[in-house]
Amino acid sequence: MNIYLICTGNTCRSPMAEAILRSRGIENVSVRSAGVHAQDGWPISLNAKTLIEEADMLYTPVSRAVSSEDLKWADVVLTMTEGHKANLIYSHPEVKYKTFTLKGFVKPDSTGDVYDPYGGDIDTYRHVFNELSGIIDVLEQKLMEES
Numbered sequence: 001m002n003i004y005l006i007c008t009g010n011t012c013r014s015p016m017a018e019a020i021l022r023s024r025g026i027e028n029v030s031v032r033s034a035g036v037h038a039q040d041g042w043p044i045s046l047n048a049k050t051l052i053e054e055a056d057m058l059y060t061p062v063s064r065a066v067s068s069e070d071l072k073w074a075d076v077v078l079t080m081t082e083g084h085k086a087n088l089i090y091s092h093p094e095v096k097y098k099t100f101t102l103k104g105f106v107k108p109d110s111t112g113d114v115y116d117p118y119g120g121d122i123d124t125y126r127h128v129f130n131e132l133s134g135i136i137d138v139l140e141q142k143l144m145e146e147s
Contacts, residue, residue, distance in 0.1 A: 001143065003031045004074035005102070006084050010035030010063035012118050013080045015044045016129050017102065019052045019059040020136045026143055032070055036087045038063045045118070047125035055129075071095050078102040081113035106138040 003021065007014035014033035021031045042063040043049075052059045064070075071077065071092055077099040079085040089096045103110050114135070117128045 001029050002073050002075045003029060004070055004077045005031065005033040005080075006036060006066060006077060006088065007033070007080040007114075008035050008037050008084065008116065009042070009118070010038040010065070011042060011044045012048050012125070013114055013116065013128060013132065015059060015063075016048050016052060016125075017078075017080075017114075017132045017136065019055075019057040020129075020133055021139070022059075023055070023057040024136070024140050026140060028147065029143060032064075032073070033060065034064045034066045034070060036066055036084050036091075038065045040064055045125070047117070047120070047122050048129075050122065051125055051129045066091075068092070074098065076100065076105065078105055080116070082111075083113075102135055102139075106135055106142055 005014040005017045010033055014035065018031050018033035044061060077095055079101050082101055085099055085101055088099055102114060103112050114131060115128055117125045
């Protein structure tokens, strides 16, 4: 399964989520990330990089904008917020059927966005990193059950 994780600038949440999910080494799962308002090649935030490196995870060090090619590649597109989801569906209506919020995908009855730590201190980022780890625990279980 190809999973595409989306946030705003692809410098905080989606790179952390990508690194966390990739670190799980789930067989037949590939992961990429991007941002709905990202520009290609910007460095990810220092705090995100620090936490990913503390956890000894591989990561993509620079941002990527959402691309049509990656949207075609993806079996599922998981956004950090309802706003990202709406933005993607507006810009790319053909992906509506496979686009969900991360929280909504792992627990269909749940709602809510993953908080944006942009500009926050390391503790703010750590809180989001830990939240993402917990959500990805549930995602991993869901993927294992479906395989």
